[in-house]
Amino acid sequence: MTDEEAIRDLVATWHRATAAGDFAAVLALMAEDAVFLRAGQPPLRGRAAFEQSLREASKRFRIVSSAAVQEVRVDGDLAYCWSQLSVRMEPLGAGEPSERQGPTLSIFAREGGRFVLRRDANLLA
Numbered sequence: 169m170t171d172e173e174a175i176r177d178l179v180a181t182w183h184r185a186t187a188a189g190d191f192a193a194v195l196a197l198m199a200e201d202a203v204f205l206r207a208g209q210p211p212l213r214g215r216a217a218f219e220q221s222l223r224e225a226s227k228r229f230r231i232v233s234s235a236a237v238q239e240v241r242v243d244g245d246l247a248y249c250w251s252q253l254s255v256r257m258e259p260l261g262a263g264e265p266s267e268r269q270g271p272t273l274s275i276f277a278r279e280g281g282r283f284v285l286r287r288d289a290n291l292l293a
Contacts, residue, residue, distance in 0.1 A: 171242040171247060171283070172240045172242060172247075174282070174283055175237075175240045175242070175247050175249055175276060175283055176237055176240060176249075178197055178276070178283055178284075178285070179235050179237055179249065179274075182194060182197055182235075183233045183234055183235060186222075186231050186232075186233055187230075187231065187232050187233070189226060189230075191219060191222060191223065191226075194222065195215055195218070195219055197285055198215055198218065198284055198285040198286075199215070199277060199279060199284045199285065199286045200214065200215050201213075201214055201215075201286070202214065202215055202218060202284075202285055202287065202288070203286075203287050203288070204218060204287075204288045204290060205287070205288065205289040205290065206290050206292075207270075207290065207292060207293070225257075227260075228259065228260060228261075229258060229259055229260060230258040230260060231255065231256075231258075232255075232256040232258060233253065233254060233255045233256070234253075234254050235251035235253045235254075235272070236251060236252045237249055237250075237251045238250050238251060238252060244278075245277060245278035246276070246277055246278075247275070247276040247277075247283060248273065248274060248275050248276070249274050249276075250271060250272065250274070251271070251272050251274070252269070252270075253270060253271065253272045253290065253292060254268075254269045255267065255269075255292060268292040268293060269292065269293065270290070270291045270292040270293045271291050272288060272289060272290050272291065272292075273288070273289045273291075274287070274288045274289075275287040275288070
């Protein structure tokens with residue numbers, strides 16, 4: 169598998185694991201010090217903060233997401249990709265689902281021989 173294929177596979181695995189509620193699999197795809205930049209919200213810093221946010225959201229919603237990867241570039245142990253992201257939040261109780269779409273820019277680093285997510289700028293509208 170090429171490095172580009174590994175990044176594309178990581179992105180696809182992320183979305184499958186999120187939909188399945190497999191938090192351990194999602195967390196294994198990111199660096200301990202990952203940072204998530206989110207429109208209109210403060211940065212989410214670190215794997216533990218991301219896990220807490222994901223677990224809280226999963227108490228109220230089923231999260232279904234997908235990403236159409238537009239570009240991947242790899243330079244040694246660093247890589248980036250930008251994707252067109254779609255996230256659908258399906259309430260577990262009453263209420264209508266909501267969907268947001270927009271671009272994301274993700275930065276990956278090789279750790280222990282594999283790429284993990286280090287930074288993510290999410291521009292969902």
